[in-house]
Amino acid sequence: MLRWYIIRTLLKKEAWRHLADRGGIFVAFLLIGCFALACMFGRRFIGDQILVGTVGVCYVDEVDLGQHTPAWLSHLRSHPPEADLRIRFRRHSQLPIGLLFYGENTGAVQIRDGGTDHNGQPRYVIMVWFPGSDAGVMEPYLRWFWKETFAFFGQQRRPLQIDTEGPLLFPSGSMLVRVSPQSGGKRHFLTYSRLENDQKWFSDLPPPLEIRVEYHQLQNRADMLSFAATALITFAMWFFSVFLMPALTCEERERGVLLAQALSPASTLEIFAAKFLFYPLAGILLGVILAAIYKISVIVSLFFWIALVTTAIGYLGLGLAIASLAPNQRKASMGAMCYLLAIALLLFISLQFRVPLAQHFVLERHCVRLLHASLVGTASAYRYEMIAAIVLSLFWTGLAVRLFRRHGWQ
Numbered sequence: 001m002l003r004w005y006i007i008r009t010l011l012k013k014e015a016w017r018h019l020a021d022r023g024g025i026f027v028a029f030l031l032i033g034c035f036a037l038a039c040m041f042g043r044r045f046i047g048d049q050i051l052v053g054t055v056g057v058c059y060v061d062e063v064d065l066g067q068h069t070p071a072w073l074s075h076l077r078s079h080p081p082e083a084d085l086r087i088r089f090r091r092h093s094q095l096p097i098g099l100l101f102y103g104e105n106t107g108a109v110q111i112r113d114g115g116t117d118h119n120g121q122p123r124y125v126i127m128v129w130f131p132g133s134d135a136g137v138m139e140p141y142l143r144w145f146w147k148e149t150f151a152f153f154g155q156q157r158r159p160l161q162i163d164t165e166g167p168l169l170f171p172s173g174s175m176l177v178r179v180s181p182q183s184g185g186k187r188h189f190l191t192y193s194r195l196e197n198d199q200k201w202f203s204d205l206p207p208p209l210e211i212r213v214e215y216h217q218l219q220n221r222a223d224m225l226s227f228a229a230t231a232l233i234t235f236a237m238w239f240f241s242v243f244l245m246p247a248l249t250c251e252e253r254e255r256g257v258l259l260a261q262a263l264s265p266a267s268t269l270e271i272f273a274a275k276f277l278f279y280p281l282a283g284i285l286l287g288v289i290l291a292a293i294y295k296i297s298v299i300v301s302l303f304f305w306i307a308l309v310t311t312a313i314g315y316l317g318l319g320l321a322i323a324s325l326a327p328n329q330r331k332a333s334m335g336a337m338c339y340l341l342a343i344a345l346l347l348f349i350s351l352q353f354r355v356p357l358a359q360h361f362v363l364e365r366h367c368v369r370l371l372h373a374s375l376v377g378t379a380s381a382y383r384y385e386m387i388a389a390i391v392l393s394l395f396w397t398g399l400a401v402r403l404f405r406r407h408g409w410q
Contacts, residue, residue, distance in 0.1 A: 002273055006266045010274035017248065024244050028236070028286050035232055036293050039225065055107040055131065057086045058141040061100065063127075064113045065092050070122075073111065075152040081144040102218060105131055107138045109145055114212060123210040128166070131218045135166065154194035158206060161191045164213035229294040230372040234311065234364070236290065237283035241315035242339070245279040246323035246332040254328060272404060275320065280312035294375060303386075304374035310389045311367040317396030318363070324403035363392045 018024055062073060077089050102108055107130050114123035130138045146169050153160055162169060165187050191208050252261075261271055287308055291298045298304050322339070326332035343364055350358040359365045366389035373382045 002270055006270050007274050007277065010261070010266065010271065011278055014274065014278045024240070024282075027239060028282075031232055031236060031286065032289055032293070035228065035290055038228060039293055055105060055137050055141065057088060057106045058138070059088050059090060059102065059106065059108040060145075061090045061095060061108055061110045062092045063095065063100075063110045065111065072149065072152050076145070076148055079148045079151075081141070085140055085144065087141070087144075102129065102131075107131060107141065107218070109138075109141065114210070117207070117210050119207050121207060121209065123212070126211055126213045128213065128215045129218050130215070135215050135217075150192060150194075153209065157194070159191055159193035159208040161189065161208035161210045162213060163187070163189055163210065166213055166215045225294065226372060226375050229290060229375055230368060232290050233287040233308075233371055234368055236286040237280070237308075237312050237315050238340070240279045240283040240286070241312065241319040242322065243319075243333065243336045245275060245316075245319045246326060246336060247329050249275075249320075249323035250326050250329040250332040272320070272401060276313075276316055279319070280316045283315070284308055284312050291375065298375055301374055304371075306386065307367065307370035307374050307389070310386070310393050311363075311371065314363045314367065314389070314393030314396050317393065317398070317400040320400035320404050321396065324400065324406070360388060361392070363389065363396065366392065 060073075060076065073089075080087055100108070100110075107128070110125075110127040110129065112125040112127060114125040117123055128135065128138055128142065150160070169190070169192070193208075288299055291304065318339070319336070322332055322335045326335050343362055346358060347362060347365060366385045369385055370382055370389055373385075
């Protein structure tokens, strides 16, 4: 049974410690001031730049095509690009119902049904979705897409009529290109056909397959300011719960304060509850202030609060586990820093060498994505991430309680 008057006394003790040694308070005000300046003066310079200048994954989605997959798309599936380009094909039946969401630094090539032409032949619409403000980040994927598309229809002796407002297409190999009289300004009507030895220009060719190409910008992606807000909110909770709390707990152990608390009427669960109410709440309060500076409407989002509390609980468990195992204050601080560097290295290696399974066991992988999604308004695409984050947070909390009861005050 938790007794509030004991928890209140322990909370006062923690507050007086931080008022006497104001290092943590100074760091909190420093984070708030730096991010406030970045938001005031950085938006016009940062704009819609994406964090990384390349697209990590490109989706090729068949939208509104039904169950029938054209042979052209089957050819694309059987001729993937080189290994350094990550392509993910999704049929219409594999797509979620409603809006399509794409993650950070991802792009998409959507193949849609464009109806039929005057000859009754199908037409297609190619919608290119790119993050940031520069469509050039999709250039390596589009180069592969159009190379294989021209190769397939060239083998079929089928010309293509491309209607586009984007950059002109320059296919490899020998091809005839006819410019339509409708071309002009930003819009181009070009007909492409493979050059054959016995071909008499366009006179003996079948009607071209009509394709309209559109370019669209993916909004609310990993712009620099939203990424900075996510990083600072995560760091705020990590600083209080993983770095500061283990160091101060080990300091109490070295001075005998923790043992005195264990011998007092305060139970282990009450000591644990006091630390939970102080350090994670301090991190949550700082995170809410940073989120409100970035976008005030975020603080009324239920998804944001769930992500914030889940992250705080997970970091509290991690911090108490470090505090229970570290023999002194210096090793507690070193343990927190080693954990941070080890997780960063693990995530980097798993991304570079494409080991996705390892990422799912890392709390930071899920919590950072959840916090960023709540800031930029794409929360509905991360329901499964939330479940994984809650499971990992409960695991760290349960492990911390077990370790703290056995080794916390020794």
